[in-house]
Amino acid sequence: MALDFEKEKLERELKKRKPKKVLVQLAEGIKQNSFEFLDTFAKLGIEVIFSGETSWGACAPAVQEAQYLGADLIVHFGHAEFYDEKFPILYIEVKDKLNLTPLLKKSLPALKKYKKIGFSYSIQHRHDLEKIKSFYEKNGKEVVLSKKLGHVAYEGHIVGCQYGGLKAIEKDVECFVIMGNQFHGMGAVLSVEKPVILLDVYNDEVRSLSGLREKILKQRAASIEKFKNAKRIGIIVEIKPGQKFGSPKYLLDKIKEQGKEAIVITMNELSPDKLMNFYNIEAFVELACPRIAIDDFAKYPRTIITFKEALIALGVKSWKDMLNIGLV
Ligand code: SF4
Numbered sequence: 001m002a003l004d005f006e007k008e009k010l011e012r013e014l015k016k017r018k019p020k021k022v023l024v025q026l027a028e029g030i031k032q033n034s035f036e037f038l039d040t041f042a043k044l045g046i047e048v049i050f051s052g053e054t055s056w057g058a059c060a061p062a063v064q065e066a067q068y069l070g071a072d073l074i075v076h077f078g079h080a081e082f083y084d085e086k087f088p089i090l091y092i093e094v095k096d097k098l099n100l101t102p103l104l105k106k107s108l109p110a111l112k113k114y115k116k117i118g119f120s121y122s123i124q125h126r127h128d129l130e131k132i133k134s135f136y137e138k139n140g141k142e143v144v145l146s147k148k149l150g151h152v153a154y155e156g157h158i159v160g161c162q163y164g165g166l167k168a169i170e171k172d173v174e175c176f177v178i179m180g181n182q183f184h185g186m187g188a189v190l191s192v193e194k195p196v197i198l199l200d201v202y203n204d205e206v207r208s209l210s211g212l213r214e215k216i217l218k219q220r221a222a223s224i225e226k227f228k229n230a231k232r233i234g235i236i237v238e239i240k241p242g243q244k245f246g247s248p249k250y251l252l253d254k255i256k257e258q259g260k261e262a263i264v265i266t267m268n269e270l271s272p273d274k275l276m277n278f279y280n281i282e283a284f285v286e287l288a289c290p291r292i293a294i295d296d297f298a299k300y301p302r303t304i305i306t307f308k309e310a311l312i313a314l315g316v317k318s319w320k321d322m323l324n325i326g327l328v
Helices: 007-017 028-033 038-043 063-069 101-107 123-138 182-191 212-229 248-257 290-299 307-313 319-325
Strands: 021-026 047-050 073-077 089-092 116-121 142-145 175-180 196-200 205-208 232-238 261-267 283-286 303-306
Touching: 007 038, 007 089, 021 028, 021 063, 038 047, 063 073, 101 123, 101 196, 101 205, 116 123, 123 142, 123 175, 175 182, 182 196, 182 212, 182 290, 212 283, 212 290, 212 303, 212 307, 212 319, 232 248, 248 261, 283 290, 283 307, 290 303, 290 307, 303 307, 307 319
Parallel strands: 021 047, 021 073, 073 089, 116 142, 116 175, 175 196, 232 261, 232 283, 283 303
Antiparallel strands: 196 205
């Protein structure tokens, strides 16, 4: 995989911002690339420390680490800006240098029935957007980009917890084409009802995700039912600054109104082993990344659901309302 770490932008921004000490955060898939741009920092005499903590999204810039280390800038590689943070952060989105034409050609048979396609891409392919649009247009398609809503940084950009931009164009398109990986595609099928075709760039595959929606919704409905029957509940909040998906106080009050017991539990990063010793809690609701409960539920020792799902379990919203909004 050939990646462009945008060294010119990095150097230009570093010269402008003049930091003395930088904390570098690399997305998980590019942690091994830490030596590729060290020279840019070295020639400007900037001290660099690499964060070894996980970096799944720009929802979690390492602000606490940076403050602890006395760094005056975070350089966050591999994601686009997600929310407004007071601490200075430079986002380097990192471009994937791929020849996408063979994959786009491969997608045409799957798109034969459709003329108007809703299109979304993961951030590494943004620089190829015009080429992608023109390819489809030359092949008789009309491309509508998902809207820039919520935490996404650009029109057409997709992140795993924000699908309102796809919902917003659903009535105008016949299907969705997602350029990214299974994670992005799976979030899309949970949020929209029109067919979703995934262009899986890293496996060089085109996949129709039909059938996946029903399978996952069935599983989520089963977890919501189990949560409803639980008498003792844990509400989990992470301290990652961009991961505030719902109010713990609101849930605590709602759960108590129903004659059940609940506590709020905080952690840096939720993982199955951290819940093992809370063995007297029957079910958990997590207000961190919603994809933890949806994608990783099988790894957890107890039922675990998202904030939106808890609203269904507690009778605040109906299942139908939630499907209209989108489960992710
Ligand atoms: S909350 Fe989850 S899906 Fe959203 S950006 Fe963060 S890690 Fe990705």
